[in-house]
Amino acid sequence: MFSLGGSETGKKILAAAAPNLTPVVLELGGKNPAVVLPDANQQLVAEKIARGRSGNSGQICLDVDYAMVPANQLTDYIHLIVEQLEQAFPTYSDNPEYSAIINDAAYKRITGMLVEAQQRGTQLLTINPNHDAVPDATKRLIPLTLAINSDPDLQIAKNEIFGPILSIFTYETLDEAIAFINTHEKSLAMYVFGKNKAQLNRVIRHTSSGGVDINELALHAGSHEMGFGGVGYSGMGRYKGGKVGFETFSNPKSVYKQGILAKYTTRFMVPIHNQRNEKRFKKMLGL
Template sequence: MDIETVKTLFYQQKMAYSPSTPPSYETRMDRLSRIEDLCKNHITEITEALQTDFGSRDPDLIFLADIFSPLSHAKYVKRHLKKWMKKEKTSSGVLALTGQRAYIVHEPLGVVGIMSPFNAPVSLALDPAIDALAAGNRVILKLSESTPQTATLIKSLVTEYFQTEELTVVIGEAEVSRVFAALPWDKFVFTGGSETGKHILRAAADNLTPVLLELGGKSPCLILDDANIPEVAEKIQRVRLMNGGQVCISGDYVLLPEKHLEAFIENVLETAKTAYPSIIDNEDFTSIIDSRAYDRIVGYMEEAKAAGSRLITSNPMNEAVPDATTRKIPLTLVINPADDLRVSTHEIFGPILSIYTYENLDAAIGYINKKPKPLALYVFGNNRTEIDQIIHQTSSGGVTVNDLLMHADAKEMGFGGVGYSGMGRYKGGFIGYQAFSNPKSVVEQGFLRRFTGRFIPPVKSDRLREMLRRQVGVK
């Protein structure tokens, strides 16, 4: 798609938007229903497109990551939308006795741009689109150029189900993405890497575009002394291998007491063998998205090995992996790598799991706090005091205790990062609706309107002047 077409689509939506004609409840519900129909009626086509783009991707994972998520999200939003659209009453305190009324009207922002990444390109486009459409906005999607078959399919399907002025899709390479991000949006959503997020902010600055960034980072799994090691080991490795490790909120590294190290390694390898008895010809084992990402991850492994780190690979059939042809990399454990290695400093976004041992909880918390704030933090154990200490002495986008990923799908809490892992939140019910609305404050004055003019400077009455000062404790 050429640049001029992208701009034409944008300004077509801009011209269609008007604050005087916000979409009705019925219109918004219809748009959400069409999102549901798009997903439900084309599961096979979406699955095949994603498998083509990845080379190998588990169909169950595709359903869970790219189809189940928007369907579940749309269902929840539709159930609550009528309540969210009502004006939100706020307290006027004692002034209510004078007839004053205060409330918030959540009005649409206008035109919203959304850029989704390759790892879950459908859901990470449609999930924020559902929030934006529910809030009454018009939306343009830009799916990752790393998943061209999926992007082309979604463009075709959106064109079938929606008018251009409601929801549309642009496709293209990096130059299209650059121009797309720089348009004067009323809100922009980007999911991807932190370094690219910096470019998005620079592009948005000229138009003062409000930006929601979901960026990822190195999410720690902190295992306490009383944790159930076999259970924890299986959960961490299953999520780490999900989508070939290309999940922004999977555990990037593990911190655990030294005495549990070998038991943890043993259980990880045993459960990984059960889940993935083979690699190269196993369609459940997802490929790395492209050769550049494959080379980057293999480079991390080679650097750690050359530095003398202990590397342990899950390769039950002793296959020739990593395999550049299928771009499949086995689960690789890196034990206590040096702090200056890239497995320690960079978000891996692949099937490498670094494991660090700690002497005491304060040291583990200190290690987490030395790094940029992560998108997620996972705690495993039962000691209430220690769990609370971790929650209150670390900073992250969200926390799940004794499981993984769960906070990202909580219906009443927004999902997002903090600091280097992002800014702003969407999903999470009303929080997602608010993310794409302007909370317009409205005050309707009561009979005090007859007297408030007397308090506007210059104040002519000593009595009124003293009254104002007493309100804030000034003599």
């Protein structure tokens, strides 16, 4: 059985499969982090994260859920990301390029996150250059929004957003950023931007996720050597990619045909009743 969806739905599918011992491959989601190192190309990072997060209104399992940026670069990244989002979507109403939220339940969940964050004093930046009448419950349109350093106990910080909201958190040291990531469940993907190899490797070694991209988004999902999948809360099993995908959805069956040793293996492998057979058996095994 194969399922693609959210982690909570994955739990139900796994529970339903258990009584029948049905093998399951789960490709789930999670809070995919983007760790931006101090030496990263700011313009390129902002473009990739902003454009990637706004695709399908953030309803893509491999989207960046939250970005971690150096504290002294926060203002720069906010400015650059807002600039990118305004260029990508100057308007929402009647814009065929901007996606609606998939259903009413998802719309209420995402807007509920925003209301909670606003009530708790989170800095929210709504990208709405044309001043459209959004959020729009009828059309299920939610404007692209940045949430800056929200409290860790808020839904927007704890749960996968899967919508047009990008959380941005700041860090002073790389160890602080790694520790923050490890407070969350393991994600389907993690993205690291920067040039310093030692720092890149440190992030990769000290965190766990289904896959990692360095200075890019989501391209690891096309790997034909390892396949694609999550780990822990973000899924189990790997699929896609030639041999990996074939083996995932196949059941290898071993077949052994005995040759000239047939009479000896039966004779020596049945219960041993005397020392002579015991010696022969040990000799055959090299004991």
